Amino acid sequence: xxIFENNLxxxxxxxxxxxxxxxxxxxKKILPNLWKYLVIIAMIVFFWISFFxxxxxxxxxxxxxxxxxxxxxxxxxxxxxxxxxxxxVPVERQQKExxxxxxxxxxxxxxxxxxxxxxxxxxLTGDLNLADVEWVVQYRVDDPYSFLFKVRDPVGSLRDxxxxxxxxxxxxxxxxxxxxxxxxxxxTQVFEEIQEVSNEYSLGIKIEQVVLQxxxxxDPVKDAFNAVNQAQQEKExxxxxxxSEYNKVIPKAxxxxxxxxxxxxxxxxxxxxxxxxxxxxxxxxYNEYVKAPxxxxxxxxxxxxxxAIPKLGHKIITxxxxxxxxxxxxxxxxxx
Amino acid sequence: xxxxxxxxxxxxNNNTKxxxxxxxxxxxxxxxxxxxxxxxxxxxxKETEQVVITQFGKPIGEAKVTPGLKLKxxxxxxxxxxxxxxLAWDGxxxxxxxxxxxxxxxxxxxxxxxVDPLQFFKRLxxxxxxxxxxxxxxxxxxxxxxxxxxxxxIVRTSNRVPIPSGSIGEEVGDTLMNIMxxxxxxxxxxxxxxxxxxKDLGIALLDFRVKRINYVEDVRTQVYERMxxxxxxxxxxxxxEGQGEASKINGEKERDLKTIQxxxxxxxxxxxxxxxxxxxxxxxxxxxxxxxxxxxYSFVKSMETFEQTFDSTTTVILSTKSELxxxxxxxx
Numbered sequence: 001x002x003i004f005e006n007n008l009x010x011x012x013x014x015x016x017x018x019x020x021x022x023x024x025x026x027x028k029k030i031l032p033n034l035w036k037y038l039v040i041i042a043m044i045v046f047f048w049i050s051f052f053x054x055x056x057x058x059x060x061x062x063x064x065x066x067x068x069x070x071x072x073x074x075x076x077x078x079x080x081x082x083x084x085x086x087x088x089v090p091v092e093r094q095q096k097e098x099x100x101x102x103x104x105x106x107x108x109x110x111x112x113x114x115x116x117x118x119x120x121x122x123x124l125t126g127d128l129n130l131a132d133v134e135w136v137v138q139y140r141v142d143d144p145y146s147f148l149f150k151v152r153d154p155v156g157s158l159r160d161x162x163x164x165x166x167x168x169x170x171x172x173x174x175x176x177x178x179x180x181x182x183x184x185x186x187x188t189q190v191f192e193e194i195q196e197v198s199n200e201y202s203l204g205i206k207i208e209q210v211v212l213q214x215x216x217x218x219d220p221v222k223d224a225f226n227a228v229n230q231a232q233q234e235k236e237x238x239x240x241x242x243x244s245e246y247n248k249v250i251p252k253a254x255x256x257x258x259x260x261x262x263x264x265x266x267x268x269x270x271x272x273x274x275x276x277x278x279x280x281x282x283x284x285x286y287n288e289y290v291k292a293p294x295x296x297x298x299x300x301x302x303x304x305x306x307x308a309i310p311k312l313g314h315k316i317i318t319x320x321x322x323x324x325x326x327x328x329x330x331x332x333x334x335x336x
Numbered sequence: 337x338x339x340x341x342x343x344x345x346x347x348x349n350n351n352t353k354x355x356x357x358x359x360x361x362x363x364x365x366x367x368x369x370x371x372x373x374x375x376x377x378x379x380x381x382k383e384t385e386q387v388v389i390t391q392f393g394k395p396i397g398e399a400k401v402t403p404g405l406k407l408k409x410x411x412x413x414x415x416x417x418x419x420x421x422x423l424a425w426d427g428x429x430x431x432x433x434x435x436x437x438x439x440x441x442x443x444x445x446x447x448x449x450x451v452d453p454l455q456f457f458k459r460l461x462x463x464x465x466x467x468x469x470x471x472x473x474x475x476x477x478x479x480x481x482x483x484x485x486x487x488x489x490i491v492r493t494s495n496r497v498p499i500p501s502g503s504i505g506e507e508v509g510d511t512l513m514n515i516m517x518x519x520x521x522x523x524x525x526x527x528x529x530x531x532x533x534x535k536d537l538g539i540a541l542l543d544f545r546v547k548r549i550n551y552v553e554d555v556r557t558q559v560y561e562r563m564x565x566x567x568x569x570x571x572x573x574x575x576x577e578g579q580g581e582a583s584k585i586n587g588e589k590e591r592d593l594k595t596i597q598x599x600x601x602x603x604x605x606x607x608x609x610x611x612x613x614x615x616x617x618x619x620x621x622x623x624x625x626x627x628x629x630x631x632x633y634s635f636v637k638s639m640e641t642f643e644q645t646f647d648s649t650t651t652v653i654l655s656t657k658s659e660l661x662x663x664x665x666x667x668x
Contacts, residue, residue: 066383066404123548124550130563150421152384164545174511175563220560227567228567231575234575235578239585242583242585246585250596263604264603275616276618278622282636289628302659302660304640304643305660312646316652319655
């Protein structure tokens with residue numbers, strides 16, 4: 001039994017060492033049993049370094065003497081002690097990188113800062129203007145092998161790729177496109193570009209989403225951009241005011257025109273009817289008049305006088321000899 | 337070898353004890369030596385590494401690129417570890433003038449790899465050496481290529497037609513200048529040219545990209561001023577357009593108002609004129625039948641006029657010769 005013999009040898013050696021040392025007698029009593037304690041401790045250590053836990057969002061990558069051998073799933077796992085080592089990679093966790101701003105504290109009311117990130121977000125557009133673009137890249141590790149062993153600092157690479165991709169896409173667009181109509185397109189194209197280059201670099205990363213945050217003109221020109229919007233509003237206002245004035249005046253004038261015409265129509269009707277009435281009356285009178293002109297004429301004259309003279313203020317009747325009193329009378333009348 | 341039993345060990349005399357401890361020391365030395373030997377003759381190559389073995393400084397055999405536990409000659413052979421993964425090169429922002437004399441900062445990055453560790457070891461010794469050589473080569477290439485192209489060529493990638501962005505875009509002009517080369521091609525050219533230069537250094541460049549381009553501070557201020565003036569110009573134009581449009585509507589309002597009023601006046605006059613004409617015809621038809629009717633008309637009209645014009649302020653001097661009072665003198 002070589003193992004047993006070995007054990008004996010070890011115990012013997014241990015005892016010899018104890019004998020050689022000048023120890024207090026109490027210690028000498030415990031020490032012969034030392035090997036038992038050592039075995040127990042060794043077993044604990046063995047289990048401690050052989051079994052390990054992998055979290056629900058992770059996989060464990062096992063290397064033996066530095067060589068990749070296998071991946072293990074979440075839960076309790078075993079590895080060979082000393083020769084195998086494990087690295088945990090959070091493959092299920094969605095991670096994100098921020099560009100042009102940093103989240104200081106996430107929560108219901110997240111706090112952000114922009115300090116020191118201007119260089120990240122300020123970029124040239126295709127028409128050689130400047131735009132300030134903030135964005136977020138959300139990603140997941142989908143190939144732990146590549147993530148760990150193909151590229152040093154894969155996250156740093158992802159940042160470099162993202163910045164280059166965003167500038168490439170923005171650099172091919174006008175500043176107006178980037179600020180307004182082209183936002184979604186920019187995000188999609190950047191997404192595709194980052195994924196493509198990540199694959200080329202074997203980052204082992206899957207891009208989940210590229211989200212454009214604030215896309216603004218740079219601070220010094222913001223006011224000018226706002227002025228344009230304001231002027232646009234002013235323009236609309238001026239036009240609307242003029243239109244409203246038009247709408248107030250013209251329908252009223254149309255109504256008044258209609259009124260004038262209707263009044264004219266009324267006048268016309270009245271005029272014609274009056275004429276017809278008078279004509280008919282005259283004709284009737286005339287028909288009778290021709291039968292006895294002299295007497296009719298006289299009758300009308302006298303009747304008219306009969307009704308008209310009583311209304312007069314002064315009636316002066318003279319004969320032809322009395323004509324010389326007329327000037328006197330005139331003076332008297334004026335003096336009244 | 338024979339070992340004394342446990343029992344007799346307890347009864348050992350001093351001589352035996354001496355002998356045993358000597359043996360023990362020898363055994364310990366042997367074990368330690370064995371451990372040192374094992375450590376010296378094996379080495380581990382990790383997934384991320386590659387190893388060049390040197391014997392008294394002279395490289396031996398091919399580089400070890402596969403991971404795992406390997407053997408070497410103890411003491412005389414030494415391991416030199418090199419990175420196998422893609423490595424980063426990040427350039428300093430370089431101030432470079434473009435062909436059209438615009439001063440810009442260009443910040444580039446590259447990814448590279450040690451493809452021939454032996455050559456790498458000979459030429460560059462370590463990563464720091466490599467980074468410094470890459471600085472020289474890539475900065476130089478970047479400078480050359482950027483100085484040979486207009487700014488647009490580095491910013492833009494292709495001649496795409498931009499999407500019109502509505503009224504503001506119409507003012508600024510939603511157009512992009514045509515380019516000849518473009519960013520991608522310039523990057524590719526720099527990469528190819530640099531790869532030729534690093535070929536015998538045992539490294540290869542995987543990719544080279546322009547990370548950031550920006551105007552230098554002075555130029556940036558000028559660009560801001562240009563952008564501002566451009567926007568203010570648009571703003572002024574909008575305002576003027578608004579005023580113009582309003583004036584136009586105002587003018588239309590005046591025109592329509594006058595048209596409506598005058599048309600109504602004309603129509604009314606026409607209507608009244610026609611009615612007057614008709615009335616006149618009717619009157620004429622009645623009064624103009626004969627000499628007698630004309631006579632009667634003037635007589636009747638005079639009578640009506642008397643009746644209407646006489647009131648209490650009127651003074652009439654009548655002669656007894658008049659028709660009315662002729663009977664006042666005599667009954668003749």
